[in-house]
Structure formats: structure tokens, C-alpha cells
Amino acid sequence: MTQALAFSIPSTVGSIETYIQAANRVPMLSEAEEIQLARRFHEEQDLEAARQLVLSHLRLVISIARGYLGYGLPHADLIQEGNVGLMKAVKRFDPDRGVRLVSFAIHWIKAEIHEYILKNWRMVKVATTKAQRKLFFNLRSLKNGYEGGHSLSPGQTAEIAAKLGVKVEEVGEMETRMTGRDMALENSADDDEDAYAPIDYLTDSHYEPTQVIEAREYARLQDEGLRSALDGLDPRSRRIIEARWLAGDESATLHDLADEFQVSAERIRQIEVKALQKMRGLLTA
Numbered sequence: 001m002t003q004a005l006a007f008s009i010p011s012t013v014g015s016i017e018t019y020i021q022a023a024n025r026v027p028m029l030s031e032a033e034e035i036q037l038a039r040r041f042h043e044e045q046d047l048e049a050a051r052q053l054v055l056s057h058l059r060l061v062i063s064i065a066r067g068y069l070g071y072g073l074p075h076a077d078l079i080q081e082g083n084v085g086l087m088k089a090v091k092r093f094d095p096d097r098g099v100r101l102v103s104f105a106i107h108w109i110k111a112e113i114h115e116y117i118l119k120n121w122r123m124v125k126v127a128t129t130k131a132q133r134k135l136f137f138n139l140r141s142l143k144n145g146y147e148g149g150h151s152l153s154p155g156q157t158a159e160i161a162a163k164l165g166v167k168v169e170e171v172g173e174m175e176t177r178m179t180g181r182d183m184a185l186e187n188s189a190d191d192d193e194d195a196y197a198p199i200d201y202l203t204d205s206h207y208e209p210t211q212v213i214e215a216r217e218y219a220r221l222q223d224e225g226l227r228s229a230l231d232g233l234d235p236r237s238r239r240i241i242e243a244r245w246l247a248g249d250e251s252a253t254l255h256d257l258a259d260e261f262q263v264s265a266e267r268i269r270q271i272e273v274k275a276l277q278k279m280r281g282l283l284t285a
Helices: 016-025 031-044 047-055 058-066 075-092 101-120 130-143 154-164 168-179 198-202 209-231 235-245 254-261 265-284
Strands: none
Touching (some): 016 058, 016 075, 031 047
């Protein structure tokens, strides 16, 4: 049986170099050992067997995470997320399918690292759909093959679009998102007091607490005033106002009310005008 049991891996919170050295010292498993451990875990829920499977594949996570250092995120964090993917792979690994864990785990490790990058690389997410995520990572990989500045030329953009099977406009849009500069919402302490920061024009004053309270109070007073004005009308006038102005999409026409009260449409209009005038007087009193 493997000697992985004797190894204790330090946390990535400490020295990343120490962690990598310790992970690389863990012996790799033979195919027979891997199958035996996987069966122990799935058939007997042996957590120690799962731990040995994870320990023996930490070097794989480190190698994959190293390929994502260009995103400016801490190597330790990338490894930590990759380890989560590795543990998910161990949980789902079927030793009877004839595939080694190393091949099966790559997808899960990369998926977890991808999710971490997309959540943390920008405050405003650069890729939200599955297609955008695929374009995001493929585009960054292909860009590394071009020399020169950070921005792609029209020819390079068209070439990448052809390789990825997407529209030129989609590559251009993703390129703009990826190269966009992060901007602070507020001025720093060293900035001029008169400097205009995004927070000054992004703030929605409609949700400022005092204005919300004032708006609610104004709406309450309007509602009370409307009810009071309606109470000052005779039943026929009130019915006409409610049917014409307060019924929403089901408001009645003059002819509908004329049929209801057995009078002409013109008479309904006259009653309506008189009732509205009376309500205005009550509301402004």
C-alpha cells in the first residue's frame, strides 16, 4: 500500500513553496492501489482511502493552477479552489470504468478554478453565460500566442474568431471586457476633494432613506385625500369616477355607463366633469 498515509500536507495559508514541496513528496499511486482505494471509499465509505487519493494527486492541482497565474490571482487561492475540484472528482470517480483518476479529475479541477477566476477577476463579471466563459478562457489562451501590445489588431481578432467559430463582434466585445481598467468607486484619501468619482453619479437617490420615507408619506396622504374626495360625491358620481378613472385596464367608456344609468353618453360626461371639479376643490381645500 502507498506511503501517502504518512504525509501531512501544510495549509496553503502559510508558505506556498513549503506546500508545493510537501505535495511533491507524496508518492504517486499505482493503478492497482488507486482502484483499491477508490473501492474502499465508495463501498465502505472509508474517508482515509479518499484522503490518500486526494493527497497523491495534489501535484496535479498545483500543475494545473500554475497555468492560471496570468490572471493576477494568488497562486495559493488557485490551488485551494483546484483542491475543491479534486475532492469532487474523488467523490464521483468510478474505478471500474477503466479510466485513471488523473484523467477524470482534470475537468473538475479546471472547472472549479474557472469559477473562482470568473467570480474574482473583476468586480463586474466579464463572462456570465456558458458560451462567454468558454470564449473568455480560449481568447486569453490564444492572445498569449501573439507578440506586441495587449490589444488585438483587426486581423488578429478575425483570425481568433475563425479559430473559435464565433463572430468577430463577440471576440471584440470580450477583448474590451478583458482589457478594461478597474475603476475605484470612491476617491482615495490623496485625491482632490473636488474630484468627481463614479460613486457621485452612480448613486440612486430614489433609494435614499429620507426620500423613501417622504415618498411613502406623500403617497399615503394622496390616498387619504382621494378617499375623502370620493366620499364627498353622490353615489352616481362616485360610481362614474371610479369606473372611468380608478378601474385600471378595465375602465368603462361613456357609452358603457350611459347604458348602465339609462341616460345619454353626453349626460355621463357632464356628471363626470362636475364630479372632477368638486374633487379638485376638496383636494386643494
